[in-house]
Structures are given as C-alpha cells and as structure tokens.
Amino acid sequence: MIDTVVIPLLKILIVLNATLVAVTYMVLLERKVIAWAQSRLGPMRVGPYGVLQPIADAVKLMIKEDITPVRADKWVFTAAPIISMVPALIVYAVIPFGPEVNLFGRKVTLYITDVNVGLLYIVSVASVGVYGIILAGYASNSKYPLLASLRASAQLISYEVAVTLTLVSVILMAGSLSMVSIVRAQQNTHVWFAFVQPVAFVIFFIGGLAETNRAPFDLPEAEQELTGGFHTEYSGMRFALFFLAEYANMIVVSSVATTLFLGGWLRPFPNVAALGFLDVVPSWMWFLIKSFVFLYIFIWVRATLPRYRYDQLMRLGWKVLIPLAILNLVVTGIVRVAFLM
C-alpha cells in the first residue's frame, strides 16, 4: 500500500511543486541574467536582490482582471492554456532524477515511474502540447494571435522531426526507450552520449530552443510583428499559464538533454575511481546541476543572439537540421551494426 500509492503520490506532489517553484524562479533568473548581460541590475525592489519578485508577479497576475474577448470561442479559449500547461507537467513522470536510494530504511527510486517507452512518451506528450498554441490563436478570434499560432505550430512540427530523429540515434546507442536504461547504458559504456553523439547533441539543443519558442527562434512571440504572439488576447492568470508552460518546457528540454546526453544523475567520469570524492554530491544534485547549466545556456543564448527571420528558421530546420539528423542516424546505425557483427 505504502509502496504503490503513498510514495508515488508523495513523489508526484514533490516533483510538481518543485517544478512550479523552479519555473517561477526561472523567470527571475532570466531577468537577472539578461540584466547582467546588459549591465543592468534587474529586479532589486522586492526582497533582497529581488528574490521575492516571482511571488509579487504571481500575486499581480492572479488579481488581474480576466478578460475573454466577446467574439472568442469561449470553451476553446479556456481550454487552450490548460492544454499547454498539462503536457509540460506530466512529462516529469518519466524523468529520472536519480537512481534508487535508501530513505528512512526504505528503497525509494528518484523517479516517479520508469516505463518501457519513456522517451517516446515524452515525445508524444510534447506533440500534444502544440494544441495549446494553435487553439489559443484560433479561439482568440483575432488576426495577430492566429498568425502567431500558425507560425508557432509550423515551427514546432518542423523541429519536432529533427529532434525526434536525434532521439532515435540515442535510442540506437542505448538499445532502450526507458529513461533509466539510457542513463545506465551511459554508465556501462563509460561515456556520456554527448561525446559519442555530438551531432545529435547539437541538433537536439538547437531543436530544443526552437521547440520551446526561445530566442533566437522566438518568432511566435515577435512583438514587433505580432503585438505579442498567440497569447495577445489573454490576460491575468491565463496568460501566466502560457508563460509558465514555456518555462516548464525549457526545464523539460534541459532534463531530457541531461538524461540523454550528459549521463543524467551520474557524476562526471563515473568509472574513474580516483574521482570518488565527487560522490559527496548526491546523484540528484548532479542531475540538477547539469540541467541548470542547460537552463543557463538557454538564457545566455537569448541575451546574445538576434532573432531569426521566418524563412531562415524554416530553411535551417528543413534543409540543415533534418538532413544532418538523418545522416547522423544512418552513420550511427552502420557503426552499431559493424560493432555488433
């Protein structure tokens, strides 16, 4: 009873809450880092160094007036933010934060579940997230959101292809779709997959930027052209849900990249005994550190690179990333078969 119901529920509770807190603080981190990049201070007023800013933001968003345009499609308009938020959160069910640990004399796994199709589950859930964006643009009954949502969904669908192809080459390396097995495979082969699959790693990262609508691929939110993006007509907490979904997706992409390419919860050089002192840091901490590095790079890229033009974005996706990913997949397959022979 405790093992099948209580502990999973507790884990879900902890992961969901930790994610939501992390998401709100990601917003602050982003504002701070971009401010530093631009020689500003960023939020400083609310709390010491602005650490309470996310809470102030949340309160503001919650007490703001909630407006539904008169000619909007009410049901769909209400459902769209929920549809974008839910996939971003349920993905965490299969992300392994660490291996099995002993906690109060009980063996507890540091992941909610380890299904045999973990990686595919993530891809499929992410593919449902597109609906939130399309429907938000459609239901608003307004031209800019509609244009933005068309852009966003075209972008998501294009880059999904490249990202999924890179995932296939990782699966070929690991021989499994389970997230935990992929980490174990990296332990057994003594090398993080980022070093054996550098091309896949880079494509995954670029695709991840595009799939989370982040700079330099943040065309769906190009203010100058679209007055804000697919969520132009949303206000208050509904707008906040889109915002949170975007950041939650960033964390998802970082966690998946960490698991697939940077050895998940493994410490650096997990097979070098001389580095055993690194085990002082618990496994889940390594996972969080690696994911944090990714998140930081996300922000760093936004502070550094200008936005792509729409045709450049599509050209990059279809004419560079997808052929490269296919080539990488073919080479991986040939090498694997040659080694197995």
Add this chain to the structure above:
Amino acid sequence: MAEAIAFYVLAAFILGFAILVVSTKDTVHSVLFLVLDFLFVAALYVLLNAPFLAVIQVLVYAGGIVVLYLFVVMLVNLKRPPEAHQDPHRRTRLGFGLAAAVLLELGAISLHDYIRPAPVLAAAGTTTNIPVSGNTEQVGWLLYTNYLIPFEIASMLLLVAMIGAIVLAKREL
C-alpha cells in the same frame, strides 16, 4: 473485474466522443473531440498492455495527423452553410447504407470468431518464437520478421502519398 470496468468506462468515453465528433456543429470542436477520442483509444491500448502502441497512437494520431486536420479546418472558411442537396434524404440513405455495411462486417467477424476461435496468443514475454522481451522490442521484432513485407508496402504507400501531395501542391517543380 477492474479491467472490465476500466474497459467499459473507456469504451463509453470513446463512443461518446465519437458521437460528439459527428454531431457537433462547429468543425474545430469536432476535431478537438476527435483528439480526445484518440487519447482514450490510447488509454485502451495501455489497458491491453501495449504501451508502445498507446504512445504511437498519441504521437502519430493525436499529435500529428489531427494537428494537420486542425490546420485545414482553421484555414478553410467553414462558416458558410453547406448548400442543400436536391434530395434531402440522400445523406440519410447513404449513412444507413454505410452503417449497415459496417454492422454486417462486424457481425461476420464475430460469427467467424465464434465458429473458429482464433488461437489464444501467448501472454507477453512467454512467446517462444520471439527472442526478445518487452512490448516495444516484440513489436519491432514482429514488424521486421513476420510482417516485413506488409510493413514495407505500408511505407511505400506513405511515400507515394507524400510525393503525390508535393506534386499536387507544387505545379512547377
């Protein structure tokens, strides 16, 4: 017992959403009900211990094909009411005809099943002729051994459809 309850609940949802798909006036809502329907079908696959199929169902149908449906429905102006056909009963008759055909087919299948019951497939993992374990691995194994030719023909079909779409869309190549 629990499995039966879960099955009937899911089946009720699937049928309910299927009815909503064809009865809703707003085409976009209809497409959304179709997505919900596919998600419940995926749940049915989970119930059948076929997680791979379930995930592919969501990925391909709910996340891929219906997105394209939605594009088409959103971009084509469907606000205009369809012109009435001269024979108002035409659609009804056609519908009844098709429904009768499907019913006949289902009846034939269940009758055939009743007379010559299909050999009960061994539970997952215990099949002797599949050297791999795990749902995904078994699906892959079967696809690339027993069902290789149907699999390749299906991919040819998709390729042809893709080329056809490109040829139709781009007049001058």
